Amino acid sequence: MSSFMQRISQLLVCICFASLLLACAGDPIESGLDPFAPMVFKEGITKMPANPPNASTLLPFYVSQQTIFKFAVDTDSISIGADGVTRYIVVMTNPSGGQQAQYEGIRCDSFQWRLYGTLENGSWRENPLSSWRPIQNNVPNRYQASLAQGAFCNFNTQEKNIKTIVQALNPNGYGPNRFTGGTKPTNSFGVE
Structure with missing residues (x-):
């Protein structure tokens, strides 16, 4: 035994x-794998849009009282990336009526934006020097901040529902963060 x-x-x-x-x-x-460690951002592949902005889906949005430009986002171009980036086409109109269209992305987690390309002579031209930049919150033409704070982000988290984004952009939408034409949008703390 x-x-x-x-x-x-x-x-x-x-x-x-x-x-x-x-x-x-x-x-x-x-x-070496800490589940509480911050995740390293890995951006997905970004393809330039196939078409120029669609005039019928351009939705104007409020930016600031100091700007002389008008801004609109092509709601058909908004894509909510699995990588945490919301991509969109923005159209800027100067006081004399000249327009410029840009394809950009916003990261809510880091409050940054990136210019992927511009529309030149009817076709998209990629920006070879594109990099992530901080969103400026205190300049007159702060349209990235307006989009992030008013529609694309829920504080520092990406809004995952396209319908919620479009409703937030729509001046006839609902909720405290909606854009309302010439009226300043506010967050839940009443801050622009």
Whole structure:
């Protein structure tokens, strides 16, 4: 019986050792994978739009009292990326009626924007020097801040529902964050 007991004790030692190894492999400190560590941003592939902005789906939105430009977003161009980037076409109109269209992206988690390209002579031209930049909240032409704070972001989280975004952009929409034409939009704290 003693050899049988030795085998049982050896088996128990092996099971304990294997359990210890498995426990260490799952330990975030031992494995180097910390589930609470911040995630590293990895941007997905961005393709330039196939068409210019659609005049019938351009929706004007409020930016600031100081700007002399008018701004509109092509609601058909808005895409909510799995990478956390909301991409869209914005059309800016200067006081003399000249327009410029840009394809851009906004990250809510870092409050940044990126210019992917511009519309030139009816076709999209990619911006080779494109990089993520902080969204300016205190300049007259702060349209990225208006889009982020008024429609694309829910504080620092990307809004995942396109219908909610379009309703927030619509001057006839609902809720405290909606754009209302010439009236300043506010967040829940009453701040522009």
